[in-house]
Amino acid sequence: MSNQSPDGISKKVRGVNLGGWLLLEKWMKPSLFDGLKARDETGFCVELGKQAEKKLRHHWETFITEDDFIWIAQRGLNCVRIPVGHWLFGPPYPYHDKYEGSRYPFVEGGLAILDLAFDWAEKHGLLILLDFHAAPGCQNGFDNGGIMEVVDWHKNPEYIAFSLEILERLAERYAGRKALHGIEVLNEPRWDVPTELLRQYNQDGYERIRKYCSPESVTVVFHDGFRSWTEYQGFMTPPLFSNVVYDIHRYQCFERSDIDSDIYAHINKTVGPWKQEADDINLNLGIPAYVGEWSLGLDLKVVSLWAEGPYNHALETMDSFQEDVAYRSYGSAQLMTYEKYLGWFFWSYKTETTPAWCFRDCVNRGWLPDQYHL
Numbered sequence: 612m613s614n615q616s617p618d619g620i621s622k623k624v625r626g627v628n629l630g631g632w633l634l635l636e637k638w639m640k641p642s643l644f645d646g647l648k649a650r651d652e653t654g655f656c657v658e659l660g661k662q663a664e665k666k667l668r669h670h671w672e673t674f675i676t677e678d679d680f681i682w683i684a685q686r687g688l689n690c691v692r693i694p695v696g697h698w699l700f701g702p703p704y705p706y707h708d709k710y711e712g713s714r715y716p717f718v719e720g721g722l723a724i725l726d727l728a729f730d731w732a733e734k735h736g737l738l739i740l741l742d743f744h745a746a747p748g749c750q751n752g753f754d755n756g757g758i759m760e761v762v763d764w765h766k767n768p769e770y771i772a773f774s775l776e777i778l779e780r781l782a783e784r785y786a787g788r789k790a791l792h793g794i795e796v797l798n799e800p801r802w803d804v805p806t807e808l809l810r811q812y813n814q815d816g817y818e819r820i821r822k823y824c825s826p827e828s829v830t831v832v833f834h835d836g837f838r839s840w841t842e843y844q845g846f847m848t849p850p851l852f853s854n855v856v857y858d859i860h861r862y863q864c865f866e867r868s869d870i871d872s873d874i875y876a877h878i879n880k881t882v883g884p885w886k887q888e889a890d891d892i893n894l895n896l897g898i899p900a901y902v903g904e905w906s907l908g909l910d911l912k913v914v915s916l917w918a919e920g921p922y923n924h925a926l927e928t929m930d931s932f933q934e935d936v937a938y939r940s941y942g943s944a945q946l947m948t949y950e951k952y953l954g955w956f957f958w959s960y961k962t963e964t965t966p967a968w969c970f971r972d973c974v975n976r977g978w979l980p981d982q983y984h985l
Contacts, residue, residue, distance in 0.1 A: 624738065624792065624954030625983045626690035627683060627970045628904060629728075631959060632675045633721045634694045634744050635667075636755050638914045640963045643670055651754040652696065652745070653709050656716040667718045679960065680731040686974065687984035690792055691737055692903060692956045693728060694744030695721070696757055697777055705747045705769050709758050729788050738792035740832065740956070741781055742903075746774045751801040765804045771812060779819040786823040793830030794820050795858060795903070802837035809836050810846060817852060826853035832901065834858045840892050840900075848897040856953060857896060860904035861885060861945075864911045864924070874925040874937045877909065881944040889951040899953035905945055906958050907938050907967040907978060914965065938967065938978040946980075 631639030635652040643666065649655040656663045683691060698704055698717035710716050732739050745757035748764040764770045778796055785791045796816035800809055813833040820831050835843065835857065847855045863869040863877050872880070892900050908914060912922035926934050949955040957970045957979075966972035973979040 624690040626956040628692045628959040671724045677731045684735040692740040694742045696745035732790035740793045742795040744798040782820040782823040795832035800836045832856045857900040858903040878944045886948045902949045902955040904958040
């Protein structure tokens with residue numbers, strides 16, 4: 612369980628995602644979508660039109676504040692992963708049919724909030740991993756990709772080119788900031804986006820970021836695209852590439868076999884196959900890895916806007932004591948496995964209605980430890 616990468620550059624990170632803040636996910640703050648048909652940020656902005664600005668600015672200013680950065684730092688975490696969308700810098704950006712009659716539907720101003728986040732992080736000794744979470748045309752069809760049930764990003768060269776431009780602009784803007792730990796080139800491109808296209812995009816993204824950010828100061832991260840690590844074995848390794856990290860996300864609530872599992876099966880999967888996977892990746896991939904997202908969530912119903920039931924899950928027949936023990940056990944098992952990697956980020960820091968997906972709630976309830984100092 613090394614706290615440094617083999618190249619001696621990248622250091623151990625223990626962190627949390629600031630999801631649902633600068634990129635909306637309806638399940639994380641459903642009250643923001645009250646009375647709307649919208650299921651994602653694109654629909655939110657299109658449906659509300661000019662009224663979206665007031666609601667979204669209030670959300671940005673209140674959902675995460677400096678007090679949250681203070682609390683995170685006090686826990687001993689050293690990094691936050693911040694998801695952003697392709698509209699962060701404002702117009703112009705490529706059009707999509709889902710924008711309907713609005714050429715530039717997204718609310719401007721998120722960039723100033725991100726600047727504040729860097730100020731807070733530097734003030735309180737935290738690092739930031741910028742996560743390009745929603746590309747033009749959407750790379751995965753999820754609400755967190757900006758447009759539900761649309762996967763057009765990889766079909767349009769303009770969308771890919773603009774994504775690379777965003778990575779370069781992020782690198783240029785934040786290269787001099789002490790808090791910048793890394794930039795993730797694209798979150799969760801779907802499993803049917805061709806691997807060769809993703810390999811080229813990841814390399815191109817690396818080159819764009821390296822125009823402004825040296826390997827000695829900034830990590831470049833790419834996601835596995837929901838495919839086996841063996842498809843990236845030996846990819847973007849030294850000496851041609853430096854300070855690159857591979858990102859995997861690990862949940863046990865989306866597949867039917869996981870939904871039907873009891874708590875013992877969830878724990879066994881974590882300390883069995885997933886522990887073996889960690890050993891295999893560390894030994895054979897050629898670059899270090901993060902678990903960029905994980906949670907204690909086992910109930911699909913509270914997070915999914917698309918999946919059909921039944922929503923049975925491992926904890927539904929337990930009393931409160933048994934549930935607490937189960938969550939603590941599942942959390943400890945995951946931490947033991949993920950500590951094998953160079954880093955991890957819990958998803959997410961804060962939700963409105965789902966404690967198992969809310970790091971602060973998990974800590975306050977005793978499901979996760981209170982301190983994480985290196």
